[in-house]
Amino acid sequence: MSIENKTLHVALGERSYPIIIGRGCLDRIGLLLQDKLKASRARVVTNETLAPLYLARVQKALESASIASEAFILPDGEPYKNWDQLSHILTWLLETGAERNTPLLALGGGVVGDMAGLASALYQRGMPLVQLPTSLLAQVDSSVGGKTAVNHPLGKNMIGAFHQPSMVLIDIDTLKTLPEREFISGLAEVIKYGAIEDICFFEWLEQNHQRILSRETEALQHIIFESCRIKAKIVGEDERETGIRAWLNFGHTFGHVIETAQGYGVWLHGEAVAMGMGLASRLSVKERGLSEEESARLLALMQACGLPMDIPKIEADVWMRLMRHDKKTRDGQLRFVLLERLGKAVICSGVTDDAVTSLIKKSGKGSIDSATSPALAGFAQNDEVRD
Amino acid sequence: MSIENKTLHVALGERSYPIIIGRGCLDRIGLLLQDKLKASRARVVTNETLAPLYLARVQKALESASIASEAFILPDGEPYKNWDQLSHILTWLLETGAERNTPLLALGGGVVGDMAGLASALYQRGMPLVQLPTSLLAQVDSSVGGKTAVNHPLGKNMIGAFHQPSMVLIDIDTLKTLPEREFISGLAEVIKYGAIEDICFFEWLEQNHQRILSRETEALQHIIFESCRIKAKIVGEDERETGIRAWLNFGHTFGHVIETAQGYGVWLHGEAVAMGMGLASRLSVKERGLSEEESARLLALMQACGLPMDIPKIEADVWMRLMRHDKKTRDGQLRFVLLERLGKAVICSGVTDDAVTSLIKKSGKGSIDSATSPALAGFAQNDEVRD
Known part of the structure; x- marks a missing residue:
């Protein structure tokens, strides 16, 4: 079954950006970066779970567009969304000579996106951020809208910044490797959109939740x-x-x-x-x-x-x-x-x-x-x- | 000699703000906060050198406008403009229950302004910042323009954010307590403005540097x-x-x-x-x-x-x-x-x-x-x- 890429736009004046939703589109990241950001180098932040699954593919796609890249691999999980790990990312960016116009790619779920996002907001007072969300939660929520943060022992997301991405590229196929519990967790945010803003979408979810839970591609693309x-x-x-x-x-x-x-x-x-x-x-x-x-x-x-x-x-x-x-x-x-x-x-x-x-x-x-x-x-x- | 307050405006659309320059205007901070920010509480960041000189006065001015405040006192000096001290400020803001609309006042020189500025940019993704610069360098340069940062061992000001203040209040009288070496250091930035942009101002500096070095009030107000x-x-x-x-x-x-x-x-x-x-x-x-x-x-x-x-x-x-x-x-x-x-x-x-x-x-x-x-x-x- 062939499903076309779809593109949405977040309209924020000079901070506007596209959200590209499709299958297998991670392989196009090199060309997209070259085309939209004129990038000749890039940095990738991901985690230890996702690196074996997708990092080589992303770096190959970058290389095919002559974009030199290096990667930083975080431990996996919300407990690592903290001040210390943020510091490690920033030091790595300096050590590898990243420049203010070097794009930082966040390859992962909400934790990777939030942390790479905040690092990109802070590094030299702001470098371009590209979101490559791989979890349902990140695809439908955290990769869009420019909220970045780390947690503090006294409160979640208490330290952060607004920093809009330059592009969000959602490859639906990455949901194939997402563990069931995380997939279901992401559905909470999907249901939220229906509840707060769109009764038709809410009713569609009531009628189609079985197709979603079976991860039918068309249903996934629709909810995303x-x-x-x-x-x-x-x-x-x-x-x-x-x-x-x-x-x-x-x-x-x-x-x-x-x-x-x-x-x-x-x-x-x-x-x-x-x-x-x-x-x-x-x-x-x-x-x-x-x-x-x-x-x-x-x-x-x-x-x-x-x-x-x-x-x-x-x-x-x-x-x-x-x-x-x-x-x-x-x-x-x-x-x-x-x-x-x-x-x-x-x-x-x-x-x-x-x-x-x-x-x-x-x-x-x-x-x-x-x-x-x-x-x-x-x-x-x-x-x-x-x- | 009476010198009137002068006000400049930084024109940045919804992020525009006033720069108020005068003598003794620290005593007006409470009324100004009440008037311009509708504040009923505030937080003050300063350092161990300035706290004994100005903190009680600022807190009294706040209290007279029924603004409850608490203060955080940094060690003095550029070596403390770092990631760890930034973390301490953020934790203190959480511990004292600061809210997203609580103004943070930066009472001090460039180091205090840069660090309090970055903390205000990051706390809950941005709280209002009020600059109360007490050094010449901060008054003529770092308090204006929204650049905030801390240093990294690999580079100065490498970690930071753009976060415009809501107000800059420059009390010229604070220069009376500024050590000679710091006063002279600030003159470098003053000379810079003439060199890059305004030959008339440069020539005025050539003709009047003795008045400046004697810290004549009118000359100080002119260069600021x-x-x-x-x-x-x-x-x-x-x-x-x-x-x-x-x-x-x-x-x-x-x-x-x-x-x-x-x-x-x-x-x-x-x-x-x-x-x-x-x-x-x-x-x-x-x-x-x-x-x-x-x-x-x-x-x-x-x-x-x-x-x-x-x-x-x-x-x-x-x-x-x-x-x-x-x-x-x-x-x-x-x-x-x-x-x-x-x-x-x-x-x-x-x-x-x-x-x-x-x-x-x-x-x-x-x-x-x-x-x-x-x-x-x-x-x-x-x-x-x-x-």
């Missing part, structure tokens, strides 16, 4: 294209998240607490976001009149896709402390992305602490409290988070 | 205003240094080598830049037909201001290696900012390695070679800098 289309539209309207871009954080305020409280890597990002969307939909029923039926549809679709819905037990005081580190917090007041209905998100700042506490007290199994959470060591001297 | 005016104009035309902003690096390619080869802090930035401008003017005579007389006028003015002209002896191979790390390097070719005449800079990429080697072999006293330079440890395994 639609997800990128919705993300590109929102980012084009609000690059720096002063308004509607916050919709993309639906489920993330709760999800980040789960990731941070349990230690990075215990839950995959998409899994934590799915649990977060479950909590946010229940809060939406209470606060914004989302119907019980619509909330149930969202939960049903996530369960049908195999996403975990068993929220770990985290003590209420831990929830509240970590949520106050959320980047949407303003003047000490939490802000949530909720649903008015399926396909219509809204930003709410009037949710009381009591409402949140009541919600999370009803949720959760097992136990995480201040004494066992790795994230809370830093709070030892503080009675509370100030401000 | 003119320097900021020229910088604001250039930055407004080329924020990201794709063109003429590189003029501002006149003397800096050579200067950075001197700073890096000798170890950060041996020479003050302005001192190294002055030596670099000396070298660049001699290269300008050879390569761009600058007259011997004009080159001599530039050197004479720098000497009259007390700037050191004795370039340290650095081996030619060290010069060439470190210069290749310059951010202006493209496709392995060095690019220099030279003078066609006093008041007219030009960017040159056609200068041969031989011409540079010949120039630097004639310069220098003492000896720095690959074995003794702290910057070259990282090159031990490399025969040469690649690319």
Whole structure:
């Protein structure tokens, strides 16, 4: 079966860029770099899992276009998305004589993209970034939109920068090697786009989730294209998240607490976001009149896709402390992305602490409290988070 | 003598901001923050030398406008402008619960401004930055234009970001406490503006350098205003240094080598830049037909201001290696900012390695070679800098 490449554009003036979606397109990276960036050299950041699968192929494609490249291989996993690894990438760029106009290619999932992205933002105050996402999560979400970051022990993605890529090249075939758990984790973000912005897409997912789980090529291309289309539209309207871009954080305020409280890597990002969307939909029923039926549809679709819905037990005081580190917090007041209905998100700042506490007290199994959470060591001297 | 505040504007669309220049205006910071940023809290980064001089005053001014603040005190000096200290600032921001809209105030010289600036660029992907420069160098140069950075053992300012401040507030009275050597170092950048862009200002400096060295208030306000005016104009035309902003690096390619080869802090930035401008003017005579007389006028003015002209002896191979790390390097070719005449800079990429080697072999006293330079440890395994 032949599937044509499709191209989307993220419209950001002089920072606009294409998203190219197709099969086998990793082999075209050399020509594309030559054509669009006039590159004669490149640097590649990837990880130890992906390097044996794709690095030689990417470097060969670069070489065929006379582009000299060198590669840096990260350890695999969210726990390595940190300040120290970022430092190693920057030192390597200097040691290998990368210049300000040398493109940096991020070959991998969300962790590789976020870290290579931040390194490219910081190296000599900004070098071109090319995203080559290989996980579903990275293809439908993190490779598009210019958010880059590393985690801090006190909060996820707390250190970062906005740095738009020069190009995003999505090779659908890379999903063939993606482990099942990671594939399913990525579906959380796909479902999110339907929930916040597009009821038709949401209904399409309800009807076609079996085709997606079987990884049918046409279904995959459809969900990637639609997800990128919705993300590109929102980012084009609000690059720096002063308004509607916050919709993309639906489920993330709760999800980040789960990731941070349990230690990075215990839950995959998409899994934590799915649990977060479950909590946010229940809060939406209470606060914004989302119907019980619509909330149930969202939960049903996530369960049908195999996403975990068993929220770990985290003590209420831990929830509240970590949520106050959320980047949407303003003047000490939490802000949530909720649903008015399926396909219509809204930003709410009037949710009381009591409402949140009541919600999370009803949720959760097992136990995480201040004494066992790795994230809370830093709070030892503080009675509370100030401000 | 009463001197009115003067205000300049850096015109960068939605990133535009005012530069306010006056006497005693640190006391107005609370009202200004309240008025322009609607701030109800703030964070201050300063250093151990400046904290006893100005911190209480700034915090009192904040308090009088009901702005709650906390302060982080860095060790003093260029050697501390590094990755580790940056990390400490970011952790402190998280620990004290700073939010994405909390303004970060940089109270100090170039090192404090560069580091607080980069921390503000990275914290939650960007928080507002307010520059309160207290050194001449910071007042006329580093606080304006949005360049932020830390040093890397392999190169100065190699890790950084563009992040424009929301406001620059220059209190001329802070120059009263500035040590003589630092004051003179700052004059190098002042002279630079005349040399690259404004022959009238250069001539004014030739005629008035005694008034400046005596720190006459009106003379100080004039050089700060003119320097900021020229910088604001250039930055407004080329924020990201794709063109003429590189003029501002006149003397800096050579200067950075001197700073890096000798170890950060041996020479003050302005001192190294002055030596670099000396070298660049001699290269300008050879390569761009600058007259011997004009080159001599530039050197004479720098000497009259007390700037050191004795370039340290650095081996030619060290010069060439470190210069290749310059951010202006493209496709392995060095690019220099030279003078066609006093008041007219030009960017040159056609200068041969031989011409540079010949120039630097004639310069220098003492000896720095690959074995003794702290910057070259990282090159031990490399025969040469690649690319």
